[in-house]
Amino acid sequence: AQKVTQAQTEISVVEKEDVTLDCVYETRDTTYYLFWYKQPPSGELVFLIRRNSFDEQNEISGRYSWNFQKSTSSFNFTITASQVVDSAVYFCALSESPSNTGKLIFGQGTTLQVKP
Amino acid sequence: DVKVTQSSRYLVKRTGEKVFLECVQDMDHENMFWYRQDPGLGLRLIYFSYDVKMKEKGDIPEGYSVSREKKERFSLILESASTNQTSMYLCASSLSEGLRETQYFGPGTRLLVL
Numbered sequence: 001a002q003k004v005t006q007a008q009t010e011i012s013v014v015e016k017e018d019v020t021l022d023c024v025y026e027t028r029d030t031t032y033y034l035f036w037y038k039q040p041p042s043g044e045l046v047f048l049i050r051r052n053s054f055d056e057q058n059e060i061s062g063r064y065s066w067n068f069q070k071s072t073s074s075f076n077f078t079i080t081a082s083q084v085v086d087s088a089v090y091f092c093a094l095s096e097s098p099s100n101t102g103k104l105i106f107g108q109g110t111t112l113q114v115k116p
Numbered sequence: 117d118v119k120v121t122q123s124s125r126y127l128v129k130r131t132g133e134k135v136f137l138e139c140v141q142d143m144d145h146e147n148m149f150w151y152r153q154d155p156g157l158g159l160r161l162i163y164f165s166y167d168v169k170m171k172e173k174g175d176i177p178e179g180y181s182v183s184r185e186k187k188e189r190f191s192l193i194l195e196s197a198s199t200n201q202t203s204m205y206l207c208a209s210s211l212s213e214g215l216r217e218t219q220y221f222g223p224g225t226r227l228l229v230l
Contacts, residue, residue, distance in 0.1 A: 009156075033216050043125075043224035045206065050218055091158065095216070102147040102166065102210045102217040103174075108158040 002027045004094050006107035013082055014115050021077045021110045023092030029053075033095040034068065034075045035104065040088045051075065082114045119143070120222035122207050128228045135194040137225050139207030146212040148190035149219060150174075150182065153204040165190055166212065197229045 003026040013019045025034065036048040049059060051068050059066045063080045079086050089109045096103040123138035139148065149164040151174075161174030163182040171182050179201060183191045190209075194201055204226050208219040 035218065037221075043204065043206075043226075045208075045221035047218055047220060050216065052216065102149075102212065102214075102219070103161065103164065104219060106159040108156065 002029075002094055002096060002105050004092055004105050004107035006090075006092055006110050008110045009108070010111045010113070012113045012115065015084060016081050017114075018078060018080050019082050019112065019114075021079075021090050021092075021112065023075045023077065023107060025073050025075065025092070025094045027073075027094060035093040035095075036066065036075075036077050037091045037093065038088045039091065039109070045091065048077075079112075082112075084114050084116055087112060087114045120207060120209055120220055122205075122222040122225050124225050125223060126226050126228075128230065129194075129197050130230050131198060133194075133197050133229075135197050135227070135229075137192040137194075137205055137207075137227070139190045139192070139209075139222055140188055141190075141209040141220070142188065143209065143211070143220075144187065145209035145220075146187075147210045147217065147219075148184065149208040149210075150180075150190065150192045151206045151208065152176070153206055153224075159206065162192065197227075199229050201227065202229045203227060 005024045032053045034051045037045040039045045065078045067076045089111050091109045092107040093104040119142045147166050150162045151159040165171045165184045181193045206224045207222040210217040210219045
């Protein structure tokens with residue numbers, strides 16, 4: 001069965017600290033996609049990144065970076081020099097197979113609080 | 117930019133009322149989804165639709181129904197609202213691309229059933 005686990009329920013850091021949000025997934029498929037979404041207090045989930053299973057190259061976008069490791073079935077998200085505006089709930093998700101359904105399997109989310 | 121809108125941000129209803137939650141997307145997406153979000157449970161899929169007049173049950177369809185008469189609009193219906201349906205409801209849409217589909221979300225509706 002497919003599953004996404006975000007073991008960290010809540011994380012609290014002080015501004016400018018680096019923080020890593022963990023995501024571990026389970027799937028028997030060889031082809032799949034992984035996603036990260038951010039949900040600020042306003043409520044709307046904002047798409048951050050999509051990564052396919054054949055691309056293990058780490059990605060960096062400004063203060064955000066993602067580390068995809070198939071060997072450990074992990075897709076971790078790091079925020080460098082965190083800011084108060086990073087406070088949100090972050091969700092990791094996995095594309096559900098078989099394909100063509102467009103369905104995603106979400107983790108339970110990690111609430112990040114960045115204190116000034 | 118993809119725009120997904122939901123008819124209400126906050127809604128208060130009484131037990132037994134029929135409730136309609138509306139979702140509209142403006143990007144000609146084939147797929148649309150309704151989720152509910154509860155603390156500690158993440159997002160759970162209620163129903164989804166991959167075409168007009170087509171619908172599929174998600175993980176928790178009980179107590180809900182949906183309607184998709186037009187491609188851009190997907191409605192979630194609570195036939196007889198109950199207090200355990202108090203939740204945050206999120207609508208999403210995606211272009212039909214198989215596994216690589218990215219879902220885009222609306223702002224959510226916080227429903228309180230008294």
